[in-house]
Amino acid sequence: MNISIQGLNKIYPNGHQALTDVNLDIHEGMFGLLGPNGAGKSSLMRILVTLMKPSSGEILVNGKNAAHNRGYVRGMLGYLPQDFSFFSNLKTYEFLDYAARLAGMRSKRRRSQAVDEMLESVGLFDVRSRKAGKLSGGMKRRLGIAQALINDPQIIIVDEPTTGLDPEERIRFRNLLARLSSKDVIIILSTHIVADISSTCEHMALLNRGEVAFTGSPEELLRQAQGHVWTINVTEKEYVEVNQKFQVVATVMMKDGWKVTVVGDEVKGYDAQMIQPNLEHAYVYFVEHTLKKTNL
């Protein structure tokens, strides 16, 4: 299983270029797509799920051009868009059954079992007969995830899946994806929440202003930030100064001042201590330093 994105460009009719020469190779496992809002993640997702035509470039799925083989691609897909509402008059299990049927599950017995299992795994079994319109925001999100995962799709594309989920749900979801990624499937996870990727993805790409700014493993991204993350203990007066000089990624109030985590090439004149970066630090470092340096 592999997806090869080659020279992909997307220019909207209003002239806005959402994607510029995107080239990516995605193989089995979890692939994280990280980027700030407006980076072009959703555009790339929508092109990947054949909802939108690229202006140029192509996507090959297992070597087949997706533009000419939409049925082939769609047949393998499970997709959760960034925002979507439900048919409010359908019950939870009916909606999932609808998705399962569309995903090609013909056996009623198998479908019924799969629906129940999926509802169980996303924690919606107890509300299976509740109308979708009456679910809470988090429940709706979980139902969305469930419909994307039903019938074991080979390519799962999830766009900002954890938005609106509470920490417990988020962990449950990550675990779910992690479980799936052990199978022979491609999971593309688009998010702006770095933690989603750090805990699950073996490979990732960073999109910025429509271009691929980084591609590799999260560890590689971490490596780039090694030696560039610091904690500084500052007084109230110094705090303002530090905020102006550095990219602050975390601030903790202490008894005698603040403990501020910053990214930067060098920190001088403060009570600073270099620390091991996490992916969030690496992401900020990459966006704020590497990209700015390369003018991306």
Added chain:
Amino acid sequence: MFYTFRTISKYERKILLRSWFFRIFSGLTLFIIFAFNMGEISEVGDMRWAYRAVPSNIPYVSLFILNIAQAIIAVFLSSEFVKRDRKQDTAEVIYARSMSNTTYLLGKVWSILSVFLLINIVVLSMSLIFNLLAQNATVDWQAFIYYPLLISLPTLLFIIGLSILLMSLIRNQALTFVLLLGYILSSLIYIKSSYSYLFDYMAFYLPLFRSDIAGFTDWPMILRLRSMYACLGIGFMFFAGLMIKRLPQSRLMNALSVLLALGFTGFGLFLGYQHLKAYRAELELPGQMIALNNEYVGHARMDINVHEIVFKQGTHSFEATSGIRGTLEKNSDNIVFNLNPGLEVQKVTSQGRELSFDRQLHLLFIQLDSLAPAGTELELLIEYGGTIDEDACFIDVDPELKYQKPDNLLFDLGRRYAFVGPEFLLLTPEAHWYPQPGVSYSNVSPFWYRKDFIHFQLKIETLPNMKPIAHGEAKELDERTFLFDWDYALPQVSLSIGRYQKSSMQTDSLEFSVYHIAGHDYFKTAFPDIRDTLSFIFREKLGDFERRTGLKYPFREFAIVEVPGQFKSYDRTWTSAHETNQPGMVYMPEKGMYTRNLDFEGSVHRRKRWSRNRNRAPEELQMQVLNNFLSEFFRFKNVETSGNGGQSVVEESINPYYLFAQMYEMCNNLDSRQWPVLNRVFESYLRKENNSGSDWVRRSSGSTQNELANMVLQEKSFAEILTLSENRELIDNVIELKGETLFSLMQVKASTDRFRDYITELLQQHRFSNLSFENFEGYLNEEFNIDLTRHMNQWFNETNMPRYLISTPIAELVVSNNREMTRVRFKVANYGSAEGVIKSVILTEEPIDKLLFLEPGQTKEVHYLSIAKPSGIRFNTLTSGNLPNQIEYAFEQINETSIINAEEKEMIIDNPFLSTNSREIIVDNESAGFEFTHFEEVSRLRRWLNTSEENDFKYKGTRVWRPPLNWTATTDDHFFGEFVRSAYYIKSGDGSKAANWRIPVIEPGRYEVFYHVFKDPSFSWDRNQRGSYQFDIPHENGSERVAIEIKQDSPGGWTPLGDYEFAADTITISLSNESRLRAIFADAVKLVRMD
């Protein structure tokens, strides 16, 4: 693909079924249909016979109602789901699945369709239950299949397709909804049946009636139109599928969708084009035929004496041979016949020799061997075959009338003029199924019309198990061959063939028969308690009718022959006999579906429920129902009123089953080559019956049809009217009025009561043969010294009319021949330029008819005597300058006198009779001095909804329960007027609208002022109605507002408004519309000099 389609439709259907909009709307629709069935079909309600008589009507009418509702709901639902899809976030999870766009769209469409089909099933089930419970109604199972396929499916496919296509194009649900709703309303209100139902996508006007005998009215047209809408709808869906904002699944599927979109739409358009072509041909054919008739109206023809037809029935055609014997009318080597253009002439021979012939549409020109002189005896054998082209029937009838939807049923039954099919055949002379001499209808010459009495013989070979019905009893030669051979001449023959069964009763010399289709013998169980007397009752009724008209029923049998409900005929100018009336028989629609009088058991059942009938014996109720049924044959006209933008419209038409046609049209003819219409005029006189006296007709429409006819006659001569294209609906009344006038004039000139008896004897002598005008005139001259020709020219060509002024009649007790009697005395003056006759009826228990003749300018004082005390007298001024034509006076008291030698007399007096005297000044609403404030106040909605053209007659009906917003002229014999008794009336209001009488006062002085008060009939039953008329009267000492109170017991007529001093000037008295009364009538003001 099919699995995905089913999946989408399944869940979309769930969503639809759970939508409250859909639930409420469909629940309401189902309730309305249920209520309709309860009210119209069940025993709880009205038990409408038209629906129960033909069982297919029960599911038809329910789906007819449902279809309107579902067409509207479907628009909303279709546009709604496209709108929902436009919110990409909702649809993306579905769009990302593997399926083609077409599968997705069709799945959605099927979900809507299936939900509606479900409602259709519910409605049909409801209909079936009502059908099973309905009295005297069988179940037409096929109708339960046909109607959803013909009504609901094409409508839904089309409107769903159109909705989603429009929504895909416009992308605005509200705008789409408004546009489609506009289209629906336009098709219902404006477009209607235009272009032969081409735009009637809801099949609201399209006749989908399915006869139990002959099936659908026009199956090819129905299939064409309904398939057209289905194809267009499907085509639109495929187009909409191409416009979905989703990348197509595959190029192949996309290309296939394009092909299907173009294919279905193209085929739909092709069907529409075919329909339009057929419609154009249908419209053009009559014009082409009339043009040919006009061209050859003077061509030589044959006077036929013997016509022997050998007829062989086929499945969808027939073959026939006509053996014709007769004489040549004038010198010629070529003669013309007319034969339906759908029939092909194969061969013409004369005494074994083949003759050449030429066909031009319906005309058949036969070339004789050589020029033959008039009177030459000819013997022809014409072989022909084919089927009937019904577009060639009733070519004189306005196409608009042919497409008019009847008001008495929700749906149109359609119209057929002939049937040629494997199960049923019906051919009447209008179908021109056998060669008839000369041309057919011409609009430039009345001489096309000729009636000949011919010795017909009919030999019929039918399809297996069929029975032919023509006049009288057939001799069965073998299983499939029958012979009709009559020993007297007939003016026409008609033929029907079907699975007929006969039920008959014999009384005296008359056989009363019913030929009904097998299974339609529901009437046999009717009248269980009076069955033995049925034939006697009919004979008695017929006897009464014979006595009333003075004419005898001429045949040995009177048969009712059942024909399909679509069989239609129209009033004609040259005859009062409809195609439904054939010698010795009438064609009645299956089970007499049009009239509830033929729902015998249902009628008895309904009557039982009336409280006044609770104690009546069953025999009595059955007798009432039987009498109502028999009245179908003895009523001359059908009068119907309908609303037209708040104004009532009265439509009179000849009752197609009227028995009088048998007693005159089928056996006699007054043959005038110069005035062919004379036969119809003569018949009108003989019939002695018209509807001109209907007060309610005048109240509804402003004038009776005869009064409208009279108005037309004031402008144009009879000869002109007969060729006019406008006011065709009044021609019948014009003929009636002219007939009554001419023969009343003859009768009064004959100065004897024997006139009518003599005429009827004459007709008896000329039964089954023509009575020529020349002979008729000779007889009248010889017997009564009447010169008919002298009157004819004036009567036919001139517009001069009498105008009568009649004084208020006085009734007084006198002695005449030592017997106390009531003398009715009045004066009458003829101010017109032509002689005239007034028909008077002295209203006693047995009304006394009188005729009064007046030369132009003549005044007479008339004394009539009556043994019984009359309650009043009614004058009918016939063709005259008077309006209304009928004036009735009630005698409130009969004066005592000491006159002992009273006698009935008419005295010519020298002094002309005047309506006013020298001391009076009267200004009527017809006078030049009358004026009123005019506002055009018609709401836009009403103007928009009122699409039918208003008639251009000045006088409208008197609607006091809903008076007009503007001053509107109306007539009534209780209004003041010299020749025209009229007034203007208006809805009472705030006083902003006034009527003014400008009265010229020549001599100054004191005058008493009177107003002519009209009290409409509602005062007689509405005790609480009261209010005032408010006048402004300017006089020498200023102006005064005067009110007169009007209530139930206040008098009508001239009512005093007080006395005033006036200078020699024109004074204006005003009447305001401010009042508590419903309506204000502006009639006449009178000033009477006091000193």
